[in-house]
Amino acid sequence: MESLINSLVTQVKSGNREAFEGLVEIYKDKIYRLCYRMVGDRHEAEDLAQEAFVRAFVNIDKYSGSYKFSTWLYRIATNLCIDRLRKRKPDYSMDAEIPGTEGATLYSQVADADPLPEEEVEEREKRDHLQQEIMKLPEKYRTAILLKYIEDMSLEEISSVMDLPVPTVKTRIHRGREALKKAYKKVAKSR
Amino acid sequence: MSCESEEYMDLIDKALDGEITAEEQAELDRHMESCENCREHYHALKEIIFEMKEASPVVAPAHFTENVMKMLPEVKKRSMPAQ
Structure with missing residues (x-):
């Protein structure tokens, strides 16, 4: 795979x-998923993922090959997402309706078309809820958590993508999951 | 904090990061037998991680590649600013 990519x-x-079409095909799902988990909105995620690929194409000569192409691509995509989130901030309140709930609509549509067993509905609600909680994390924790657990990257890779030392990445993952745990507990109790 | 002892919190982090030694794991297991707080903390974190890993797959929308290809500048310029 690595040699094909190179x-x-x-x-x-x-x-x-x-x-370049080949590269887009290989990475489109990963990059789109990362963008979706970062911004919690499908249209925005599509927009960001497309932009990430266009930037990669335009700047391909800047990719030196000293680390994996995917690392470089992830870095472009996370930076774009973070920029977008920062721009969003002025009218973005932590208590306001969370863009991540859009996923819930998607799930509900599926559920309408084909009624799901109760356990599966519960399972989906739990996941929607998790996405919402991920959306509430400060972006620095969110990025680290997503790369680690959704993208299954090693600490070294995350450190290259985020341009941070490994111990810092580790701390962010620990704090991020701690915050998720607290949020999760609260909801579990209120049920 | 689930337990008074920072030491066990560190061990739990190590265990979840897959960096715990067999000795440390045994020590943590022994501690968790008697400490409900640490046990709960550990399992709650494990559940969160499991949930995240299991999160339903998200795939790129239809015609994604096609659209990207359409968006690419016609002639690839050698020195376009990265922005």
């Missing part, structure tokens, strides 16, 4: 547009 990157660098 070969595609080389082809794009030498001006082969079509080769």
Whole structure:
């Protein structure tokens, strides 16, 4: 897989547009998912993921190959998401309706079309809730938590994506999951 | 904080990070047998991690690749600013 990716990157660098299509195909789900988990809105996620790929294409000569192409791509995507979240802030309140709830609509549509067993509905509610809690995390914890648990990256990789030392990444993961645990507990109790 | 002892909190973090030694794990297990707080803390964190990993798959929308390809600048310029 790595050699295929490197070969595609080389082809794009030498001006082969079509080769970029291969790279988009390989990474589109991962990058879209990361954007969705970061911003909690499908349309925004699509927009951001597309922009990430366009930027990667335009700046492909800046990718040196000293780390994995995916790391570079993830870095572009997380930075775009963080920028977007920061711009959103003025009219973005922690208590306001959470954009992450859009996922709930998606799930409800599926549920309407084909009634689900009760346990599955509960399971989905739990996941929607988790996405909402992830959305409430400060972005620095959110990024670390998502890369670690949703993208299953190693601490070293996350450290390259976030451009932070490994111990800092670790601390953010610990604090992030601690915060999620607290939020989760509160809801479990109120049920 | 679930338990008075920072030491066990560190061990729990280590266990969840997959960095705990067999010896430390045994020590943590022994402690958790008697300490309900730590036991709860550990299992709650484990559940959160499990939930996150199990989170339903999200895939890119239809025509994603096609749309990206359409958005690419016509001629790839060598030195476009990164912004």
